[in-house]
Amino acid sequence: MSKIQGHHCTHIxxxxxxxxxxxxxxxxxxxxxxxxxxxxxxxxxxxxxxxxLEKTIxxxxxxxxxxTLKLARRDPTAITKVFEPLYKGIExxxxxxxxxxxxxxxxxxxxxxxYAGLIDLQEDLELFGLSGLVFIPAVAEPESLRQAxxxxxxxxxxxxxxTPVFVENLRDGRLDExxxxxxxxxxxxxKLRPLIAHLHHISMPLIEAGxxxxxxxxxxxxxxxxxxxxxxxxxxxxxxRPEAKLARGDVLAFFAEMEEQLSRIxxxxxxxx
Amino acid sequence: xxxHPRPQLKDQAAQDHAExxxxxxxxxxxxxxxxxxxxxPELLARLTADxxxxxxxxxxxxxxxxxxxxxxxxxxxxSRPRLMRRAWxxxxxxxxxxxxxxxxxxxxxxxxxxxxxNWPAINAQLQHLTRTEASDLLxxxxxxxxxxxxx
Numbered sequence: 001m002s003k004i005q006g007h008h009c010t011h012i013x014x015x016x017x018x019x020x021x022x023x024x025x026x027x028x029x030x031x032x033x034x035x036x037x038x039x040x041x042x043x044x045x046x047x048x049x050x051x052x053l054e055k056t057i058x059x060x061x062x063x064x065x066x067x068t069l070k071l072a073r074r075d076p077t078a079i080t081k082v083f084e085p086l087y088k089g090i091e092x093x094x095x096x097x098x099x100x101x102x103x104x105x106x107x108x109x110x111x112x113x114x115y116a117g118l119i120d121l122q123e124d125l126e127l128f129g130l131s132g133l134v135f136i137p138a139v140a141e142p143e144s145l146r147q148a149x150x151x152x153x154x155x156x157x158x159x160x161x162x163t164p165v166f167v168e169n170l171r172d173g174r175l176d177e178x179x180x181x182x183x184x185x186x187x188x189x190x191k192l193r194p195l196i197a198h199l200h201h202i203s204m205p206l207i208e209a210g211x212x213x214x215x216x217x218x219x220x221x222x223x224x225x226x227x228x229x230x231x232x233x234x235x236x237x238x239x240x241r242p243e244a245k246l247a248r249g250d251v252l253a254f255f256a257e258m259e260e261q262l263s264r265i266x267x268x269x270x271x272x273x
Numbered sequence: 274x275x276x277h278p279r280p281q282l283k284d285q286a287a288q289d290h291a292e293x294x295x296x297x298x299x300x301x302x303x304x305x306x307x308x309x310x311x312x313x314p315e316l317l318a319r320l321t322a323d324x325x326x327x328x329x330x331x332x333x334x335x336x337x338x339x340x341x342x343x344x345x346x347x348x349x350x351x352s353r354p355r356l357m358r359r360a361w362x363x364x365x366x367x368x369x370x371x372x373x374x375x376x377x378x379x380x381x382x383x384x385x386x387x388x389x390x391n392w393p394a395i396n397a398q399l400q401h402l403t404r405t406e407a408s409d410l411l412x413x414x415x416x417x418x419x420x421x422x423x424x
Contacts, residue, residue: 208319226285242297246319249289256282 010266011093012125012132012162013101016155018147020106023137023169023204025052026212028103030258031135031266032057033223037259038268041098045086047112048105056219062089069111083115090121094128106147113154125161133265134159137167137204138192140175145187152195165200165265166192202261211250214239225251298324 015028025048032053035042044061046053054061062085071078089100104112116122125131134155138148152164168175175192178185214237215225225248228236233244259268298320 226282240300242293242300243316245289245293245296249286249293252282252286252289256286259282 010099010132011096011130012090013099013135013266014104014112014132014155014162015102015135015137016104016109016112017136017138017144017151018106018109019138019144022139022144023167023171024106025050025103026216027135027137027167027204027258028053028101029056029222030255031101031262033221033255034259034262034266034268035099035101036223040267043089043098043100044103045089045100046103046105047086047108048103049107050105053103056221062086066105066108069108079111079115079118082111083119087119087121090124090130091128093130099132109151109154113158116158122159122161125159130161132162133165133200134162135165135167137169139169140172140178140184140188142183142187145175145184145192149187149191149195152199163200164196165202166196167202167204169204170206171204200265202264203257204261205254205257207254208246208250211247212254214247215251222251222255226255294320294324298327 013031015024015031017024028044028046029052032042032044044053044057045064046061047064047066049066051063054063064086065082068078068082086102092098093100102112134151136148136151136155138144148166152166155162155164175188178188180186180189215222218236220228220236225233228248230241230244230248233239233248234241237244237247239247262268297316301317301320
């Protein structure tokens with residue numbers, strides 16, 4: 001795992017990968033909650049038909065209009081209309097201490113890359129003096145690893161101002177423990193590992209035995225779980241009292257570990273940059 | 274929304290885990306030992322090794338498929354080691370589990386596979402043991418056969 005010296009100037013943070021169910025929304029939520037915990041400003045955008053972030057955090061999340069993207073074949077201007085709120089948000093980052101976080105759904109990574117190429121967003125980022133990070137999560141599973149490789153290559157080509165961060169989701173075990181004979185092991189050894197050798201690499205811990213699921217179904221924020229008392233958790237989730245305590249402990253342990261991991265690349269706990 | 278100073282996250286997590294484990298142990302102590310195998314294994318796995326030892330005062334029962342037992346009745350007298358290897362092949366994941374690892378004995382019965390299919394959490398724990406560790410664990414076990422099925 002790479003040791004990162006100092007913090008990047010993070011104007012933009014994107015969470016993306018072409019594979020669903022690998023923790024993108026949870027990672028976005030953790031980043032948003034850690035900004036909140038550290039009382040730092042974050043503007044949230046999402047390009048995701050499931051709109052999980054908006055359901056959890058609320059109206060402050062700007063949801064880009066996925067439906068209009070479907071018109072892009074008939075109306076070439078549709079794609080720029082969809083991304084206009086995001087572009088305005090990026091423009092406004094100049095001379096600002098705010099970070100913009102974009103959560104990209106599994107099926108939308110290609111649309112974002114297409115848009116960035118179409119308007120040459122890279123040139124604008126350079127003009128505005130903006131940089132940032134692209135968080136690319138993956139679990140130890142072949143399609144997830146394949147899509148992570150693809151996303152890293154796409155972002156490195158189209159938006160080199162954004163530094164890729166590989167996020168190893170430990171849900172299915174560590175990549176180094178994959179059998180070299182397995183399909184996932186082959187992909188990791190031959191393709192992903194060389195690709196991420198010089199990239200930032202952080203881990204996303206496992207939340208024990210589905211403890212997060214009960215809160216997620218009720219659209220809870222991670223930061224709110226810690227402030228909920230046990231009777232409230234029991235009422236919300238239907239868990240028994242011991243289970244409720246263990247679940248709250250699991251979520252907080254996850255949150256603490258995420259803060260430790262993300263603090264290596266984001267300016268948490270230091271009063272900002 | 275309340276804000277948690279950074280050190281409090283880990284402290285509160287540790288406190289929640291300790292209190293949750295303690296309350297869980299007290300709750301499970303009220304369950305008859307013979308019914309412990311019906312408890313969600315993911316819950317049992319949350320206890321510490323010492324707490325599991327405290328809870329499992331009797332041998333845990335692992336059920337083996339009927340066909341293995343039939344083979345055993347034919348061959349057990351001359352080929353008990355082979356039977357044991359077959360049983361191990363069926364139960365590879367259980368052997369390394371923290372739950373069973375905390376017990377002193379393994380009782381094999383012929384009552385079916387029900388229990389095994391109810392123990393998905395154990396698989397996850399096993400990924401972290403090497404072959405050597407699993408082998409050591411196996412070698413330290415005392416194997417018993419259930420009276421009913423060893424006739």
